[in-house]
Amino acid sequence: MPRRRAVSRTMQAQIRQRAQALCEYCHTAEQWQYVPFTVDHIVPLVHGGMTTLTNLALACFHCNRRKSAQQTGLDPISGVVVPLFHPRQQRWLDHFVWSADGLLVAGRTATGRATITALALNRERAVAIRAADVAVGRHPPRDDLHDLPLP
Numbered sequence: 417m418p419r420r421r422a423v424s425r426t427m428q429a430q431i432r433q434r435a436q437a438l439c440e441y442c443h444t445a446e447q448w449q450y451v452p453f454t455v456d457h458i459v460p461l462v463h464g465g466m467t468t469l470t471n472l473a474l475a476c477f478h479c480n481r482r483k484s485a486q487q488t489g490l491d492p493i494s495g496v497v498v499p500l501f502h503p504r505q506q507r508w509l510d511h512f513v514w515s516a517d518g519l520l521v522a523g524r525t526a527t528g529r530a531t532i533t534a535l536a537l538n539r540e541r542a543v544a545i546r547a548a549d550v551a552v553g554r555h556p557p558r559d560d561l562h563d564l565p566l567p
């Protein structure tokens with residue numbers, strides 16, 4: 417496979433459909449955002465990551481920028497550096513859960529907690545947008561509610 421930065425429109429459409437138009441890190445819905453989401457190289461190009469469907473994830477601008485070339489982060493509970501969430505190899509609900517009010521994402525695992533910290537998934541602006549989305553019933557994503565939230 418060629419190692420290219422450019423992601424074709426066909427691949428972008430496949431990635432968007434696979435992600436159900438959610439940022440694969442913070443699970444924000446692209447539908448309600450002004451800026452279209454970007455495509456993240458899960459293993460960054462600078463670390464040898466390829467522009468292939470197995471290494472690409474839909475990401476909101478903020479998550480993509482915060483993640484940058486990071487692949488690991490500090491778990492704030494254990495103090496251990498662990499791999500960040502990998503959307504192609506891991507399931508979001510295994511690592512994250514919404515608070516009962518839907519405003520905050522919590523980590524179920526060290527990887528979840530490290531990703532929340534590294535990507536600032538509970539940044540003030542994101543929480544404010546979630547609050548507005550909760551009020552009109554379009555957040556959290558319906559499929560995220562199959563698992564019970566943390567108390």
Ligand SMILES: [Zn+2]
Nearest residue numbers: 439442476479
């Ligand atoms: Zn995001």
